[in-house]
Amino acid sequence: MAQLQGNARADYVRGMFDRIAGRYDLMNRLITGGQDHKWRRFAVQVAALPARGRLLDIATGTGDIARETLKQQPEARVHGADFALEMMRVGQGRRDGNMIDWAGADALRLPYADASFDAVVSAYLLRNVVNIPQALAEQWRVLRPGGRIVILDTSPPPDSLLKPLINLHLKVGIPLLGRLVAGKAAADAYRYLPESTALFKTPQELARLVEVAGFCDVRYRVFMLGTMAVHWGRKA
Numbered sequence: 737m738a739q740l741q742g743n744a745r746a747d748y749v750r751g752m753f754d755r756i757a758g759r760y761d762l763m764n765r766l767i768t769g770g771q772d773h774k775w776r777r778f779a780v781q782v783a784a785l786p787a788r789g790r791l792l793d794i795a796t797g798t799g800d801i802a803r804e805t806l807k808q809q810p811e812a813r814v815h816g817a818d819f820a821l822e823m824m825r826v827g828q829g830r831r832d833g834n835m836i837d838w839a840g841a842d843a844l845r846l847p848y849a850d851a852s853f854d855a856v857v858s859a860y861l862l863r864n865v866v867n868i869p870q871a872l873a874e875q876w877r878v879l880r881p882g883g884r885i886v887i888l889d890t891s892p893p894p895d896s897l898l899k900p901l902i903n904l905h906l907k908v909g910i911p912l913l914g915r916l917v918a919g920k921a922a923a924d925a926y927r928y929l930p931e932s933t934a935l936f937k938t939p940q941e942l943a944r945l946v947e948v949a950g951f952c953d954v955r956y957r958v959f960m961l962g963t964m965a966v967h968w969g970r971k972a
C-alpha cells in the first residue's frame with residue numbers, strides 16, 4: 737500500500753483515514769503512549785505565531801494541531817484543511833470544533849490566496865503525499881514573507897541497539913493494536929503506518945527538501961528515539 741503512486745495512493749490514503757476516523761484519536765494516544773500531545777505542543781510553539789495571527793493546520797484530520805494552537809493562543813485565527821472529510825467531521829464535534837475554520841482541500845492544490853497565513857503547520861502529512869516538493873511549494877505560496885512552516889512527522893528508525901525493539905513495535909505492536917481497537921476493516925491502515933515510515937525521508941533529507949523549497953533558517957528536533965521529528969523554517 738505504501739508503494740502505491742499518484743492518484744491511486746491519494747485515493748487509498750483518503751479512504752483509509754475516512755474509514756478509521758472514529759478511532760483515530762484513541763489509536764494515536766495508544767500508539768504513542770500519550771506522547772503525541774507533547775510533539776504537537778512543540779510544533780505549535782515553534783510556529784511562533786504573532787498575536788492574533790492566522791495559522792493553517794494542513795492535513796488537520798480531527799484538528800489536534802488547530803486545537804493546540806487555540807489552547808496556546810486563544811485569539812489566533814485558525815484554519816484546518818484536509819481531504820478526508822470524515823476526519824474533519826469527527827473533529828468538528830470535539831472541543832473548540834466551532835472555533836476552527838474547516839475546509840475540504842488537497843494539500844497539493846490549496847484553496848487559499850498567496851501570502852494568506854503567518855504559519856502553516858502539518859502533522860503527519862508529508863509521509864502521505866504523492867509529491868512532497870509540490871506540497872512544500874503550496875505551503876510556501878500561502879505563507880506571508882517571514883511566516884513559518886512547521887512539519888511534524890515520523891522518521892525511519894535510525895540505526896541503534898534499540899532498532900529491533902522499535903521495529904517490533906512498528907511492525908507487530910501497532911498493527912495488532914489497530915486490529916484490536918479499530919477492527920479488522922482498519923487493519924491495513926495500521927500496517928500502512930510502519931510501511932510508509934520506513935520508506936519516508938530521514939530528518940536530514942527532509943530538512944534539505946524544505947531548504948530546496950525556498951525556506952531559510954531550517955532546523956529540526958527529533959523525539960522518541962529518533963522516530964519522530966519536528967522541522968521548522970521561515971519564508972524569507
Ligand SMILES: C[S@@+](CC[C@H](N)C(=O)[O-])C[C@H]1O[C@@H](n2cnc3c(N)ncnc32)[C@H](O)[C@@H]1O
Binds near residue numbers: 750798799
Ligand atoms: C495521520 S493523519 C494526521 C491528522 C492530524 N494532522 C493529526 O495530527 O492527528 C494524516 C492526515 O493527512 C491527510 N492527508 C493526507 N494527504 C493529504 C492531501 N494530499 N491533502 C489533504 N490532506 C491529506 C489525511 O486525510 C489525514 O487526515
